[in-house]
Amino acid sequence: MPDQAPSPGGPAAPVSRPAAADNEAALRDSLKRCSSATVEAAVAYRKRHNPELLPSIIIGIVERFVEPDLRARLGSGDDDLRFVEDLGIDSLTMMEIVMLVEEVAQLQIPNEDLRSLRTLSDVKTYIDCRARGLPPPKPSKFFSIEHLVALMPIQPPFLFLNEASVSSASASAKYRITGQEFFLQGHFKNNPVMPASIMLEALGQLGVLFLLEGHVVAEPGKVVGPGTIYFTGCEGVRAHRVCKPGDVLTLSVRPKRMKLPLATFEGSIRVGQEKAVLAEEITLTYGYVEAPPPEAPLPAPATTTHGTNGSHGSHAANGSAGTNGSAHGTPGGSAPEHFNLPEN
Numbered sequence: 001m002p003d004q005a006p007s008p009g010g011p012a013a014p015v016s017r018p019a020a021a022d023n024e025a026a027l028r029d030s031l032k033r034c035s036s037a038t039v040e041a042a043v044a045y046r047k048r049h050n051p052e053l054l055p056s057i058i059i060g061i062v063e064r065f066v067e068p069d070l071r072a073r074l075g076s077g078d079d080d081l082r083f084v085e086d087l088g089i090d091s092l093t094m095m096e097i098v099m100l101v102e103e104v105a106q107l108q109i110p111n112e113d114l115r116s117l118r119t120l121s122d123v124k125t126y127i128d129c130r131a132r133g134l135p136p137p138k139p140s141k142f143f144s145i146e147h148l149v150a151l152m153p154i155q156p157p158f159l160f161l162n163e164a165s166v167s168s169a170s171a172s173a174k175y176r177i178t179g180q181e182f183f184l185q186g187h188f189k190n191n192p193v194m195p196a197s198i199m200l201e202a203l204g205q206l207g208v209l210f211l212l213e214g215h216v217v218a219e220p221g222k223v224v225g226p227g228t229i230y231f232t233g234c235e236g237v238r239a240h241r242v243c244k245p246g247d248v249l250t251l252s253v254r255p256k257r258m259k260l261p262l263a264t265f266e267g268s269i270r271v272g273q274e275k276a277v278l279a280e281e282i283t284l285t286y287g288y289v290e291a292p293p294p295e296a297p298l299p300a301p302a303t304t305t306h307g308t309n310g311s312h313g314s315h316a317a318n319g320s321a322g323t324n325g326s327a328h329g330t331p332g333g334s335a336p337e338h339f340n341l342p343e344n
Contacts, residue, residue, distance in 0.1 A: 030103055034064045042104045051131040054105065055124050061100045062120070065093050077273050079121035080172065080250050105131055118142065118165075140165040140172075141213065151212060152205065153226040157182055160202035161251070164209055170254045171210040175202055179245030194243040199277045203267035204231045206253045207284050210265070216258055218288055225289035232262070236280025247271045253282065261285045 024043055031039045038060025045053040063074050066087050073081060083089040089097070098109055101123075107130050109117075116139030117123050129136045143151070143164045152159060164173035177194055184192040211224045218224065243249060253265040263284050269277040 027104070030100065031061075034060050038063075045104065046106075049131070051128050054127050054131060057104055058101060058123055058127060059120070061097055061104070062087070062089075064100075065089065065097055074120075078250075079119065079124065080174075081120050082118055083120075084118075101127060107131070113139075116140070138168065140167040143209070148209070152209060153229070154205055154208065158201075159205065160198065161205055161209070164206065166210055166213045166215070168215055170252060171206050171213075172250065172252045173202075173206050173209075175249045175251065177243060177245045177247050177249070184245070192245055194247075194249075196237075196239045196277060199239075199243070199249070199269055200234055200237065200279060200282070201231070202249070202251055203253055203265070203269065203277070203279060203282055204284065206251050206267070207263065207265045207282060210253060210255065211263060211284065211286050215255075216263070216286075221291050222288035223291045224286050228285075228287035228289065230285050232283045232285050234279050234282045236278075238278045240275040240277065241271060243269075243271060243276055249276065256281065261287055 024046070027042055027046060028039055031042055034042075038057055041053050041057050041060070044050070045057060059074055062083075063071055066074065066089070070087055073086065081087060083094060094114070098114060102108055105127055107127075109126070109130075113126065113136065117126055122139075126136050143166070145162055148159065148161055148164060149155065152161075160175050161173045162175050164171060179192060181194075183195060183198060187193055187195050208226075208229050211229060212226060214223065216224055248271065250270045251267070252269075253267040255263065255265050257264045263286055265282045265284075267277075267279040267282050268275070
């Protein structure tokens with residue numbers, strides 16, 4: 001029954017409940033399986049539209065759909081957690097998460113944008129930009145291990161990147177220490193520890209990937225040549241944590257200065273939220289080669305083979321490891337679709 005309110009000079013007239021109260025009730029009902037902190041943050045966001053509330057809301061919504069044994073990882077503060085690989089979220093569950101985030105933030109996420117949101121950091125950044133009326137950042141390009149082997153001059157067993165993402169401003173990667181690495185046989189006896197020098201090599205390799213992906217102003221008709229990149233030095237290095245088999249290293253580099261023939265990056269490695277290695281400067285030298293002609297599309301279902309071999313130069317991040325300049329033209333940049341989304 002509608003509420004009754006006295007009407008001056010006459011009988012009581014019906015008064016409708018405020019629409020805001022109805023909206024809040026509907027929001028609380030939609031989030032009833034989330035934590036009370038998430039619900040209250042969502043209600044507060046609806047009232048004040050403060051974008052700073054959105055990260056905790058997103059974490060709370062994701063937590064609702066994650067298996068109990070994985071929820072502790074959400075509380076670690078690691079924004080590099082991947083929905084599929086680390087949190088076990090499939091495509092349908094991802095759609096449920098997206099619809100709740102859309103309802104709370106009162107915006108829509110197109111399917112084509114959703115395909116590029118692979119980590120918690122991706123979602124937080126995207127939603128924050130949309131809530132502030134800013135253009136979302138261009139999605140990073142994802143590289144699986146197969147793409148990395150096809151593109152990189154460094155090859156296994158000296159490639160210390162399992163997967164990577166590259167944007168115009170930075171690059172990130174992951175590497176899991178398996179315990180089977182050749183260098184662990186002697187470092188140390190009965191106490192395998194990842195050498196700090198190898199971790200610096202991994203950061204240098206990530207810098208190589210950044211250069212090969214064309215985020216350098218090159219001369220017309222030129223690209224950075226894989227066989228021209230060498231590790232020249234590093235400064236301000238600090239090792240903060242011992243890394244052992246089973247640890248997953250999260251690597252990141254960001255360019256500081258670039259002018260042919262030198263590219264200087266700052267780099268870091270974490271295990272979860274713990275600092276492992278920080279490098280104030282990692283410097284590579286590079287050069288240009290003629291850009292390869294565009295590859296003709298292959299008829300389906302033909303497959304391609306990669307022209308790299310297993311040889312490797314003796315220098316860290318050596319670009320002369322058995323590939324030639326045409327490696328830049330291999331299909332190393334198209335990200336696989338991690339969510340099988342319905343067509344619009």
